[in-house]
Amino acid sequence: MATAEDPAGAGPLLVLWDVDRTLVAIGGGVSQETWALAFHRVTGRRPTEFPDMSGRTDRAIVADVLRLNGIASSEPLVAAVYTALADAAEEYAPRMREVGTVLPGARETVAALAAGGTVQTLVTGNLRPIARAKLAACDLTAHLDLSVGGYGADGTDRADLVRRARERATAAYGAPFAGSRTIVIGDTPHDIRGAHDAGALAIAVATGRSPAPELAAADLVLPDLTHHAAAWPGFLAARGLAHLA
Template sequence: MKSRLVLWNVDLTLVDVPIVTRDAYAEAFRVVTGRPLVKLAPALGRPESEIVFDVFARNGIQPEDDYLPRFLAALAVSFASRADRIAATGRMMAGAREALEAVARLDGVVQSLLTGSIKSNAVHKLRAFGLDGHVDFEIGGYGEEVYPKAALVQVAQGRAKQRYGTAFAAANTVVIGDSTHDVQAARIGGAAVIGVASGRSMASELREAGADVVLPDLSNASEVVAAVAGLTSPVDRKAG
């Protein structure tokens, strides 16, 4: 029986693929607007649906009603066409494979994603580095869903309950991410959170945002497992 839900952020937590992402955005922008992309908005842990409107604004585009679905569809196509370049131009974050494998051995765990990336792109990113084997992509929360990232926590919990028959809440759900936005989303959405200082947020910023545990990176798999186990034990959490 599944009794622990672990939701991973993707970019700068598990992988980093800036070149393919930038090129895919540029092509999708050109397809939708007919203009070249000049300024790419920083992700900052936000869902793709938020980033796209920021991109439009930074490039002086007043979006029409159908721009978001058209852009996300074009982004999926342009990213997929570059899937064979992901591993060559990107990198797997330190310890990512070992951490996923170690957490998978924890009793009752199911792992999925809570990511700003659209689902198809997230699958390509993990598959390119062989990180997809321990992830149930069907129960995650993704960037094409027009909800704040905090709401995606609850979306993922609901999907996991429907699939596995277990009610997932703050006591048995952990988000693992590298940004203060990930931490804040987890706290608001109803999950414990492990901050990983492998992205643009420093360890002190992750702690200040409310992370339950902060790790420098994922290179010590036993620390990751210990953190997940401790945060998904209701008795231990109340005692602490």
């Protein structure tokens, strides 16, 4: 039966994962090198300036990288950068495997949610091929339906990515995932704001560059995902979803 807390009634939950510093960490300067290689292939020169990338979408970052390096943006140019980024990520896959790590509790949490019937995908600022490459490098693609996520090419506002992921998941699974049926898990205030602006819940993990006090607007803040199993039943029960714990 539908309730005020659970307007969709029966049906699974949809968990939308951020990637970088939430599920995995890809060190060694790989991200910036991937961008530099793609930029060089499209423009013929190396970028001299990069914007802050934390929590932002690749669509927004591409526009800023071009602007900061004195190049006028256009849709064909942006599309060319997307293609070059995907190619560069594939080439850097061996390096990602060397320097990539799964963050504490991530693998166990994804597996536990899958065992409980939760639909899981991504809502990430990364382009889809880049997100896939990072997760594959850390052997973390199992249980995640990457076909129904929200990705960096979908917009500059993370709320739009959440909405797009929900639309794709609804079409694929036949469930509306309305309101508290959609839960975003990320590590930045951008993730929290995007979730809430799209009418979803937000769980924040303090495993990125944002300390816990900066994540206080989330519906739940965890030090890392090793604390998820203990907090999950109470989090759901408080929202009328105890039967899904």
